[in-house]
């Protein structure tokens with residue numbers, strides 16, 4: 001059964017629709033992630049789920065109970081929802097122990113102590129109870145904020161960009177730790193971020209929002225490999241869209257040559273399409289017949305990301321290990337390593 005279910009949810013400020021007809025669900029124990037550019041409505045949607053914003057259409061259900069509809073709105077404190085925000089500061093005058101115990105302060109002291117110690121050890125900060133927040137690093141403070149939100153065992157945990165103030169390396173390791181912790185606790189969670197690496201590290205299910213609409217709700221793998229909308233393809237990972245023409249035998253003619261895949265719809269013969277080409281679809285292979293010229297390159301640590309220009313002037317991206325360097329201006333061979341085709345209606349090509 002779904003722990004969280006949204007059907008046709010609409011949220012607006014005044015006359016502006018900020019969240020538009022959003023439908024998705026999360027099963028108990030699943031971690032979901034909402035991605036999307038700044039201002040697309042992610043926080044507003046999270047606030048509606050928490051009960052801080054009314055919905056103007058649709059319904060939100062928690063564990064089968066209707067909590068939001070235009071006619072009915074359960075107050076936030078009755079939803080059993082925990083929240084962690086980027087700027088959700090710890091109480092500075094309370095110790096770490098008291099901060100974590102805050103939401104369970106009405107429980108018997110023994111139980112509080114047991115739960116707080118269990119959570120401190122889960123977040124890797126056993127023994128930090130007597131310290132004060134200012135004696136902790138930013139990453140440690142975020143872990144305590146998480147422990148505090150988890151203490152009352154919320155049925156749903158909402159996290160709004162909880163790691164965005166941390167540096168990239170810490171963010172990724174924390175995301176992996178948080179996933180482990182949420183799974184151990186069996187908590188259903190929904191995270192908002194604009195960092196796709198964070199989403200990939202954490203989520204079982206993820207969605208991309210644009211202008212209030214949820215374009216696709218899928219596994220992170222599905223968002224990357226089977227984007228259903230060109231804006232999803234654009235937001236997730238890197239790649240280019242290339243002009244293509246579907247041939248009579250359902251292949252796709254492009255500047256890279258004839259592409260073959262099971263994914264070309266029957267009846268589409270002759271149609272113009274845009275084809276998504278990711279850097280991992282192309283291998284630089286000096287012996288390959290298909291030639292291109294390197295026009296740009298960017299160092300990415302373990303590899304270089306190259307932009308290669310094809311005969312017709314269109315560009316593709318490709319990667320190669322940084323041990324094997326190619327110079328800008330150099331002619332190279334390109335071999336295709338496509339295992340499926342991602343096609344969109346024509347009209348959005350970069351090249």
Ligand SMILES: Nc1ncnc2c1ncn2[C@@H]1O[C@H](COP(=O)(O)OP(=O)(O)OP(=O)(O)O)[C@@H](O)[C@H]1O
Pocket residue numbers: 013018036037038039040041042043044045194
């Ligand atoms: N209280 C408010 N009154 C009016 N408009 C608002 C209010 N809060 C947010 N908005 C508008 O709603 C839109 C969506 O904002 P929201 O904070 O949900 O986006 P977001 O996707 O979370 O963005 P970010 O990633 O930058 O936090 C924005 O255009 C914002 O200006």
